[in-house]
Amino acid sequence: MLKIINGRILTPQRIIEGGSLYIRQGKIEAIVEGDISVPGKVKIINAEGLYVSPGFIDIHVHGGGGADFMDGTVEAFLQVAETHIRYGTTAMVPTTLTSDKEQLLHTLATYEKTRAHNHKGAQLLGMHLEGPYFAMNQRGAQDPRYIRDPDPAEYLEILQQASLISRWSAAPERNGALSFGDALRSHGVLAAIAHTDAVYDDVLKAIEHGYTLATHLYSGMSGVTRRNAFRYAGVVESALLLDEIDVEIIADGVHLPEALLKLIYKTKGASKIALITDAMRAAGTAVKTSMLGHKETGLPVIIEDGVAKLPDRSSFAGSIATTNQLVRTMITTAGVPLLETIGMMSTTPARIMGLHNSKGALTNGKDADVVIFDDQINVAYTIIAGEVRWRL
Structure with a gap:
């Protein structure tokens, strides 16, 4: 599992401040406010307050x-x-x-x-x-x-x-x-x-x-x-x-x-x-x-x-x-x-x-294609199907 924590998550409806995004086998499994512990081996990306976007x-x-x-x-x-x-x-x-x-x-x-x-x-x-x-x-x-x-x-x-x-x-x-x-x-x-x-x-x-x-x-x-x-x-x-x-x-x-x-x-x-x-x-x-x-x-x-x-x-x-x-x-x-x-x-x-x-939105079950960027839209991470393919 890949877990992105401490992000401003851009869902189709709203921005979840301090949210976490959970990714398993290339798909979005859950989006929550705050953070929850999950069993097993987990890779964590701390978004440090940046935007987490589709x-x-x-x-x-x-x-x-x-x-x-x-x-x-x-x-x-x-x-x-x-x-x-x-x-x-x-x-x-x-x-x-x-x-x-x-x-x-x-x-x-x-x-x-x-x-x-x-x-x-x-x-x-x-x-x-x-x-x-x-x-x-x-x-x-x-x-x-x-x-x-x-x-x-x-x-x-x-x-x-x-x-x-x-x-x-x-x-x-x-x-x-x-x-x-x-x-x-x-x-x-x-x-x-x-x-x-x-x-x-x-x-x-x-x-x-x-x-x-x-x-x-x-x-x-x-x-x-x-x-x-x-x-x-x-x-x-x-x-x-x-x-x-x-x-x-x-x-x-x-x-x-x-x-x-x-x-x-x-x-x-x-x-x-x-x-x-x-x-x-x-x-x-x-x-x-x-x-x-x-x-x-x-x-x-x-x-x-x-x-x-x-x-x-x-x-x-x-x-x-x-x-x-x-x-x-x-x-x-x-x-x-x-x-x-x-x-x-x-x-x-x-x-x-x-x-x-x-594709096209951060919702459960969709491909975990994610971009993490700052207020000036400078990209810090690009993730495809749960795999980090580029990072600053």
Whole structure:
């Protein structure tokens, strides 16, 4: 048994001051006020008044520590997972960039190999394929060479590996994108709206075909637009309005200013928002230049103002955020209460990914994925399934 004592335990309902958390065989067995003795051999962690939180779940991350999942090696996957665990990420969804079919299949094969070797880093929850079925003029830093319409011959071949894929992002207005959504739903893969010029009616149709998540809200998507002088709600307004759509946001304090963070929180509520890093390889490093995507064939980027940018500064090119930074930003910049912020970093992403029965909250019977941090959200311990995988 592992026992964490003297902590401020963040449950879904309240903060238990001076509480203790009991973990047995990788699961949460009990949460109590104060402390109780238990028989047998017990390992004790004294939280010394720090917060004891559910582990942070990042459902959209590309890299960190100098590596990117598009590097296509087991070593790169492990480097990213071991980098982000230092900041409280206990589980992540590795994310690709727009590329050709062969590279996507190779990345999936690498992911499968990695799972047997990932003993030190954050858990991997299945791949997120971001693209290549996007709107060209909403591509952001996605490589335009690979952007195309959904092709059943292509995506059905890739979906033969559906057990390795947890989500796939696409622009629902592209030719064939609605049938693509049907295929994702039939294979148990979450369909998300991203890098899109869709309008409200397109989003309504997308929902009917299985799209339930807006990828990095505001980034790479349409807002209010005019066609033949008439105004149309874009994906931003549609996602804020429609209860059927969950949203993810890059809460690094750069991609979205204070006012938009507050607007999204006020409109959607914590139960419909997942915080994501969208981090690229420079996260967790101090470099000033980097590569987005594959280390040799990706896009050169610069790091300044706390974000990655294309060299001509025409677009952001992914964040360099860590999950504890997201939590800090929502509390200090957006003014969101701690418990609700933690919910956006744990409970909501767990639900979105269909893992709410096992992850996302400190309750009896769930996986013992735990983060211990101070008032500034500096992480002291990261624990996965009852195993301490990182400590300060």
